[in-house]
Amino acid sequence: MFEDEKLVCEDCGAEFVFTAGEQEFYAEKGLVNKPKRCPECRKKRRSNNRKHRKMYEAVCSKCGAQTQVPFKPIPGKEVFCKECFTNKEQE
Numbered sequence: 001m002f003e004d005e006k007l008v009c010e011d012c013g014a015e016f017v018f019t020a021g022e023q024e025f026y027a028e029k030g031l032v033n034k035p036k037r038c039p040e041c042r043k044k045r046r047s048n049n050r051k052h053r054k055m056y057e058a059v060c061s062k063c064g065a066q067t068q069v070p071f072k073p074i075p076g077k078e079v080f081c082k083e084c085f086t087n088k089e090q091e
Contacts, residue, residue, distance in 0.1 A: 001020075001024075002020035002021075002023040002024050002027075003020055004017050004018070004019050004020055005017070005018045005023070005034075006018075007034060007035065007036075009036070009037050009038035009041050010036045010037060011037050011038075011041040011045075012038060012040075012041055014038050014040075016038040016039065018034055018035060022035075053070050054070070055068040055069065055070055056068065056069055056070075056071065056072050056073060058073045058079040059079070060079065060080055060081040060084050061078040061079055061080060061084075062078075062080055062081075062084040062088070063081060063083075063084055065081050065084075067079070067080075067081035067082070
């Protein structure tokens with residue numbers, strides 16, 4: 001059903017392959033647009049977006065450590081530091 005397709009990155013101009021597996025994943029998620037950037041440029045763009053993300057001070061609900069989170073904490077809702085959040089997901 002899906003076949004590998006060669007695309008050109010709009011940022012760097014490099015040619016990259018939009019694989020059949022990636023196309024299937026996009027279809028499963030309901031994504032209709034093809035990627036406009038090569039994997040390397042997508043990675044750089046995500047990294048830059050994360051650097052500019054506003055962080056909020058919070059206290060971890062589990063261990064009491066000071067931490068920063070990428071959302072405004074709501075009083076009464078639990079907030080976890082990265083370590084406690086990771087451990088919580090593994091339980």
